[in-house]
Amino acid sequence: MKEPMTWGIWFGFILLIIFLVPWWYPADLFSTMIFGIPFWAFAEIVLIVCLTAYTYYVIMKKWDVERFLKD
Amino acid sequence: MGGFALGLGGSIFLFGLLITMLGIGYYSYTKRTSESLEDYLMANRGVGAAILVFSLFATQYSGNTMIGHPARAYRIGFGHLQFPVFMILVVVSYLLFMPRLYVLAKKYRYITVTDYLMDRYSCRSLNFMASLLMLWGIFIQFIEQMQATGTLFQGVGGGHTPYWVGVVFLGAVVLVYVMFGGMRGAVLVQAMQGFVMLLGVFLFVGYVLANFGSLGHAVSVVAATAPQKIFIPHDPKAILGWFSTLLLMGLGASLYASSIQQLFVAANEKTLKASLARMALFPLMMPLLLVFIGIIGAAAFPGLGTMESEQVVPLMIGTMMKHSVVSYWAMVIVFSAIIMATLSTASGVLISITSILVKDFYKGFINQQASDQRATLVARLTNIVAIIIGMLLVLKPSATLWRLMEIKFEGLVQVAPAIILGLYWPRANKISISTGLVVGSIIAIGLNLSGNPTFLGVHAGMWGLIANVLCVVVLSYAVPVTEEARAYEARFRSLFRTNAKPVPGTAGR
Numbered sequence: 249m250k251e252p253m254t255w256g257i258w259f260g261f262i263l264l265i266i267f268l269v270p271w272w273y274p275a276d277l278f279s280t281m282i283f284g285i286p287f288w289a290f291a292e293i294v295l296i297v298c299l300t301a302y303t304y305y306v307i308m309k310k311w312d313v314e315r316f317l318k319d
Numbered sequence: 320m321g322g323f324a325l326g327l328g329g330s331i332f333l334f335g336l337l338i339t340m341l342g343i344g345y346y347s348y349t350k351r352t353s354e355s356l357e358d359y360l361m362a363n364r365g366v367g368a369a370i371l372v373f374s375l376f377a378t379q380y381s382g383n384t385m386i387g388h389p390a391r392a393y394r395i396g397f398g399h400l401q402f403p404v405f406m407i408l409v410v411v412s413y414l415l416f417m418p419r420l421y422v423l424a425k426k427y428r429y430i431t432v433t434d435y436l437m438d439r440y441s442c443r444s445l446n447f448m449a450s451l452l453m454l455w456g457i458f459i460q461f462i463e464q465m466q467a468t469g470t471l472f473q474g475v476g477g478g479h480t481p482y483w484v485g486v487v488f489l490g491a492v493v494l495v496y497v498m499f500g501g502m503r504g505a506v507l508v509q510a511m512q513g514f515v516m517l518l519g520v521f522l523f524v525g526y527v528l529a530n531f532g533s534l535g536h537a538v539s540v541v542a543a544t545a546p547q548k549i550f551i552p553h554d555p556k557a558i559l560g561w562f563s564t565l566l567l568m569g570l571g572a573s574l575y576a577s578s579i580q581q582l583f584v585a586a587n588e589k590t591l592k593a594s595l596a597r598m599a600l601f602p603l604m605m606p607l608l609l610v611f612i613g614i615i616g617a618a619a620f621p622g623l624g625t626m627e628s629e630q631v632v633p634l635m636i637g638t639m640m641k642h643s644v645v646s647y648w649a650m651v652i653v654f655s656a657i658i659m660a661t662l663s664t665a666s667g668v669l670i671s672i673t674s675i676l677v678k679d680f681y682k683g684f685i686n687q688q689a690s691d692q693r694a695t696l697v698a699r700l701t702n703i704v705a706i707i708i709g710m711l712l713v714l715k716p717s718a719t720l721w722r723l724m725e726i727k728f729e730g731l732v733q734v735a736p737a738i739i740l741g742l743y744w745p746r747a748n749k750i751s752i753s754t755g756l757v758v759g760s761i762i763a764i765g766l767n768l769s770g771n772p773t774f775l776g777v778h779a780g781m782w783g784l785i786a787n788v789l790c791v792v793v794l795s796y797a798v799p800v801t802e803e804a805r806a807y808e809a810r811f812r813s814l815f816r817t818n819a820k821p822v823p824g825t826a827g828r
Contacts, residue, residue: 300599303410317426
């Protein structure tokens with residue numbers, strides 16, 4: 249049986265959420281542009297993709313309960 | 320809805336879609352296997368992944384998603400990248416409780432999430448408070464959709480259709496397919512609506528890029544006129560507020576009773592996981608793109624005030640509609656997608672309002688001995704009552720109602736400890752959970768109503784939740800372990816042994 253409620257898995261989520269809030273960008277990088285959008289927004293989008301991928305992975309690979317349950 | 324008129328062709332297309340929905344509602348009615356709550360409210364728990372994923376998509380994203388969020392991105396720019404993040408966090412929040420709650424719901428035949436709370440804590444007053452908070456959350460959601468139908472439908476008649484026509488006409492369509500089709504009808508119609516919505520969003524994004532220029536171009540225009548929308552400031556209060564918004568919206572939206580009930584109808588865990596995993600992908604396809612559209616709108620239609628900016632999507636649709644016959648029809652699909660988004664959310668919420676009213680209030684307090692057949696009849700009729708109350712409130716709105724509408728998530732998140740701690744922590748008991756719920760709700764709602772929706776940038780609901788959890792933890796340790804905890808061990812916790820072996824014959828599930 250695998251449940252997603254483990255410290256390791258949630259450490260990953262908490263880390264991603266902490267960096268998804270834009271407090272950590274150095275002031276000089278804040279107004280830098282990359283691919284036509286500000287660096288901070290670009291980093292934010294990359295992190296959003298990472299959060300999606302991680303969530304997808306946890307749901308599909310770290311969750312397996314029903315078949316262990318007796319009726 | 321200012322900005323455009325749908326025209327005759329578009330109106331016929333939209334009416335065709337509405338008639339199809341009624342047809343699906345009738346088809347679902349003929350497919351019922353028995354006159355029971357299990358069939359009517361849960362579609363016999365047999366919904367497959369392909370239908371469930373589109374139906375979840377359709378209910379989770381409302382008309383407000385397609386109009387209100389680009390408008391917000393218009394006003395605050397890239398700061399609204401919060402939107403795709405908290406929509407993923409809704410799915411992440413499900414991971415806190417669905418893996419256990421789903422199997423319990425299937426084993427003990429829960430229909431609403433409050434069925435679980437009653438089973439876990441055996442406390443009618445706790446159940447009443449939780450039902451009230453959850454009912455409030457989804458009822459507000461329902462009112463918002465009813466209101467949107469009125470505004471949207473005004474666009475069908477070129478702005479000449481009175482507001483009430485849309486509320487009554489589209490409300491009646493939803494009522495008919497939910498009343499007859501029940502959960503089966505609702506999810507089948509939502510699957511169709513979800514497909515039209517996805518098509519609409521992709522068409523809209525494609526046409527916006529072709530007609531109003533790229534995101535990079537929009538960024539350079541907006542950076543020159545309103546740089547605060549592109550380079551958001553480093554401000555500790557804003558940072559705390561950002562955290563608070565992500566957590567409040569992510570956790571709050573996962574606790575919509577309607578969404579949880581819809582997850583309960585999954586045929587098996589594999590279906591549920593496949594649907595939720597795809598739900599995690601949708602924010603990249605819809606919210607993220609809608610934020611970009613808002614920023615492109617800010618470059619194309621600069622200088623709109625707060626209320627005017629709410630019309631940025633209709634303005635874009637109206638502009639593109641006039642370009643050619645092909646773009647007219649593309650925009651007809653986009654407009655239909657917005658109507659579908661509104662109706663799908665309304666229907667998902669309506670069936671859940673009915674479920675709570677019948678399961679928790681009618682069968683809980685009014686007629687505990689009601690037969691399944693009678694309860695189903697009451698459920699069908701409750702839909703009518705719910706929709707009439709909704710219509711009356713929307714057609715004669717009061718200032719107090721709008722004030723209370725702003726705080727739906729603040730109350731909803733207070734139910735989180737009851738659900739989550741109840742699943743994992745044997746010490747959580749009815750005294751600690753009830754006290755936490757009351758204290759959290761008083762702080763969240765009290766701070767809001769006294770004119771302090773945030774403190775240090777953090778939402779009142781989050782302060783309430785912190786107090787709620789503290790109460791639960793302290794009181795759970797203070798109250799001695801009782802019979803309740805031992806019953807919990809046998810009924811709930813013993814099911815989830817990490818060293819359990821798969822039950823033979825279930826490998827393919």
